[in-house]
Amino acid sequence: MVTGVFLQRELRLLARQKADWLNPILFFIIVLSLFPLGIGPEPNMLRIIAPGIVWIAALLSVLLAAERLFKDDYRNGVIEQLVAGRHSLLAFVLAKIVANWLSTGLPLLFISPVVALLLGLEQAALGAMALTLLLGTPLLSLLSVLGSSLTMAADKGGILLALLILPLYIPLLIFASSAIEAASMGLGYQGQLAILLAMLLLALALVPMAVTSALRINVS
Amino acid sequence: MNKTPPSPASPNGPLLQGTDLSCIRQDRLLFADLSLQLYPGQLLHVMGKNGAGKSSLLRILAGLAQPDDGQLYYQAKLLQHSLPVYCGNLCYIGHHSGIHEQLTALENLAFWRAASGLKLADDWAVLAQLGLAGLEDVPCRMLSAGQQRRVSLARLWLTPAQIWILDEPFTALDQSAIALLQQQMLHHLSNNGAIILTTHQRLTLHFPALVQLEIAYRW
Numbered sequence: 238m239v240t241g242v243f244l245q246r247e248l249r250l251l252a253r254q255k256a257d258w259l260n261p262i263l264f265f266i267i268v269l270s271l272f273p274l275g276i277g278p279e280p281n282m283l284r285i286i287a288p289g290i291v292w293i294a295a296l297l298s299v300l301l302a303a304e305r306l307f308k309d310d311y312r313n314g315v316i317e318q319l320v321a322g323r324h325s326l327l328a329f330v331l332a333k334i335v336a337n338w339l340s341t342g343l344p345l346l347f348i349s350p351v352v353a354l355l356l357g358l359e360q361a362a363l364g365a366m367a368l369t370l371l372l373g374t375p376l377l378s379l380l381s382v383l384g385s386s387l388t389m390a391a392d393k394g395g396i397l398l399a400l401l402i403l404p405l406y407i408p409l410l411i412f413a414s415s416a417i418e419a420a421s422m423g424l425g426y427q428g429q430l431a432i433l434l435a436m437l438l439l440a441l442a443l444v445p446m447a448v449t450s451a452l453r454i455n456v457s
Numbered sequence: 458m459n460k461t462p463p464s465p466a467s468p469n470g471p472l473l474q475g476t477d478l479s480c481i482r483q484d485r486l487l488f489a490d491l492s493l494q495l496y497p498g499q500l501l502h503v504m505g506k507n508g509a510g511k512s513s514l515l516r517i518l519a520g521l522a523q524p525d526d527g528q529l530y531y532q533a534k535l536l537q538h539s540l541p542v543y544c545g546n547l548c549y550i551g552h553h554s555g556i557h558e559q560l561t562a563l564e565n566l567a568f569w570r571a572a573s574g575l576k577l578a579d580d581w582a583v584l585a586q587l588g589l590a591g592l593e594d595v596p597c598r599m600l601s602a603g604q605q606r607r608v609s610l611a612r613l614w615l616t617p618a619q620i621w622i623l624d625e626p627f628t629a630l631d632q633s634a635i636a637l638l639q640q641q642m643l644h645h646l647s648n649n650g651a652i653i654l655t656t657h658q659r660l661t662l663h664f665p666a667l668v669q670l671e672i673a674y675r676w
Contacts, residue, residue, distance in 0.1 A: 238571075239571045239572070242567065242568065242570075242571035243568070243571065243572075246557075246560070246564065246567075246568050249560065249564065250557065250559055250560070253559045253596075254559060309557060309558075309559075310557065312553070313553050313554060313555065313556060313557060313558065314551050314552065314553025314554060314555045315555050315556075315557060317521065317551055317553065317555075318549060318550065318551060318555040318572075318573075319572060320521060321519045321520065321521055321544065321547065321549040321551075322544055322545075322547070322549070322572055322573045323520075323540065323541060323544035323545075324541075324544065324545060324572075324573075324574075325571065325572040325573070328571075329572070456521060457516075457521050457522045457523070
């Protein structure tokens with residue numbers, strides 16, 4: 238209930254600050270469209286590197302959106318007063334995570350067929366890529382909200398944020414790109430998906446609590 | 458450490474009690490051995506020069522920071538043990554307005570209604586009373602500093618909390634808004650509420666149960 242109201246607020250803010258979510262999506266598209274131009278349109282070559290570059294572009298574009306997540310609410314005192322009120326902090330964090338996924342993760346999922354076309358991926362690999370994005374982007378959102386909550390009080394927290402959360406992205410990068418690779422070779426990739434799901438569930442259980450603590454520490 | 462144990466909980470006992478509080482910020486002792494009591498119906502006016510530690514005290518009393526020494530009691534129970542109850546009964550409005558500039562006055566109020574359980578009431582009427590008629594649907598970044606303050610303080614007309622902690626609520630307000638806010642404070646006090654406030658302005662209305670607490674500037 239409360240989370241619903243908060244989510245509505247976050248989405249309203251995103252609708253008014255379009256650059257916050259449009260920039261990461263455009264970045265994702267630009268990076269991926271530059272690869273065929275830079276490397277040359279050799280289909281076999283592109284097919285080999287496609288899994289890796291799709292996920293690297295996804296990680297970096299999510300990172301781009303992460304820095305400003307809590308900045309405004311920290312600066313204008315919303316977070317301080319939420320911490321003082323205590324009850325609705327977790328709902329606020331959940332709303333931030335969901336809004337972040339809806340605005341940066343979900344669009345990547347919709348763009349993925351176009352990306353597959355650009356990189357010459359086959360049907361099977363496209364399916365695997367969509368599935369890894371479906372499981373992986375919520376995890377990206379969780380981790381970037383975590384990083385953002387830790388660095389919101391830092392003046393120029395961008396690099397610090399990247400240093401903090403890029404290592405956490407690495408397991409995701411490895412398993413997601415290996416799933417796409419396996420699919421493009423016609424192998425099964427349920428194992429990688431299961432690990433992605435396990436990581437997502439673990440993050441889902443732990444990250445919201447960690448973020449509320451981080452918010453509390455940052456205002457005290 | 459615990460020199461003066463609080464009197465047992467009674468309807469006439471203090472709502473909030475602090476004993477021997479001290480606070481250190483950046484190796485500087487802001488205050489030490491500060492004791493205070495807040496009874497229902499009482500207005501506690503914390504005074505002191507800039508940098509004396511008023512806001513730090515208010516943040517400690519709001520449960521946002523820990524005192525470096527001393528204890529806080531809410532209704533004769535240690536504050537650490539009754540934080541959820543205490544926070545539910547508290548309305549803290551700090552230095553910063555808690556207003557998002559991209560949202561309108563009504564949207565900001567709706568957010569705080571969900572966050573801190575404000576009463577269901579006619580938001581339009583409250584905002585109109587605060588002189589914001591016609592500005593309810595304007596993003597707050599278009600409003601002046603004083604008008605943003607009014608939006609932020611509108612919560613005080615809607616909150617069911619018994620304890621208000623207000624850090625410089627009169628900043629940027631004009632005389633009529635200051636008078637309006639003081640009337641609302643009187644109304645709250647007459648309903649058994651309690652207020653802790655810092656301000657450098659002189660209170661123009663007469664508050665029957667006004668207690669002043671001066672924090673001396675130390676270096």
